Amino acid sequence: MTTQQPVPSGTYNHGMDTRERLLDATEQLLWERGYAATSPKDILVAAHAGQGSMYHHFSGKQELAVEALVHSTGQLRAEAAGALQAPGTALDRVEQYLRRQRDSLRGCRVGRMTYDPDVLATPTLLQPVADTLEWLVAELERVIEEGIAAGEFPGTVDARQLAFTVAAVVQGGYVLARAGQDASAFDAAVEGAIGLLRGIAA
């Protein structure tokens, strides 16, 4: 039995193997700094790994980022689904989605990628972002349509438009919160939207 080295205290050392630590570190850094501004070296430091490990497990920064981003989008979908597919009225579920606990100042790990020039120029990176936000809008639309069918919302409501609006309030709330470095901007945007939704509800 080899002597077990004490694991250097770091952020990404919870019993993961090297490959997992690399992915986890990349996921965090993509969220914090985006793709273009994250260097392989940043990842290696955060993951307590060496260059050799990274280029052994992945072809390079891009492949690593794609895998991390796909995982990230999966997380976001699961969290959104938790609110939107819960029991309750349509209005309840939309409100629950809008009010989900969010670290507003961090911004959206998916939406932020749309302003990263390298992501826009790399189809394999843009694809999961596009797919996820498209999925989100479709889920919102489905819930809103259920609300219309149930008589919660007037039949004149355009479910698809409203779904885009709700998704946009969240994405824009993050932008406003980050601009002013004030999380309450996000909350205000969301509460204003909820007020509007309640205003048109039966």
Place this chain on the structure above:
Amino acid sequence: MTTQQPVPSGTYNHGMDTRERLLDATEQLLWERGYAATSPKDILVAAHAGQGSMYHHFSGKQELAVEALVHSTGQLRAEAAGALQAPGTALDRVEQYLRRQRDSLRGCRVGRMTYDPDVLATPTLLQPVADTLEWLVAELERVIEEGIAAGEFPGTVDARQLAFTVAAVVQGGYVLARAGQDASAFDAAVEGAIGLLRGIAA
């Protein structure tokens, strides 16, 4: 009289002097690619200028970017003010603001900066962004309050919250449009918001 060289056909050559061309090129590049992803060389090529010119007129990339960004935010304020301070009902003015012609896929030249890590880390760059979006929300709030006073909107409306919501719909609309590379996502978000506003209006 020296022989006039034919101006090489470029984007930024409309009779501007070198300093103006540098600023104009920077403004465009900040919009398209953000701050971190824009290199001095990119700017020099776009402005048809040499390095010497840039470091003569400006201390470096940062100072140049600050001045370009301040100009950019001034433009945005003027455009928004054009809609929000026009004659008409409060609802009209908010609708006009929301429907202003926008090149949705380009995104917001101000809002996008909030996801640029270098901008967040540089107070002189973040300041004009924060100021401008704060100003925008305040303007929207003022208009909405006028609408409440005029009886257009119910007195139960929270003007400040609703102002954040309207600003967020625009910022988020850009994100959704860019994600799907589809300008109609922006329009849908905006039209959904207008539907909600009309729904609560008297």
Place this chain on the structure above:
DNA sequence: GTCTATAACGGGATAGAC
């Protein structure tokens, strides 16, 4: 699998000639 050494390249700025 992981390490270190190295390399090719570009970013950002400075120096000094013109």
Place this chain on the structure above:
DNA sequence: GTCTATCCCGTTATAGAC
């Protein structure tokens, strides 16, 4: 004012040892 040469550094990847 503008030009070119030069410099230092970080990014991204490869090579080959262990």
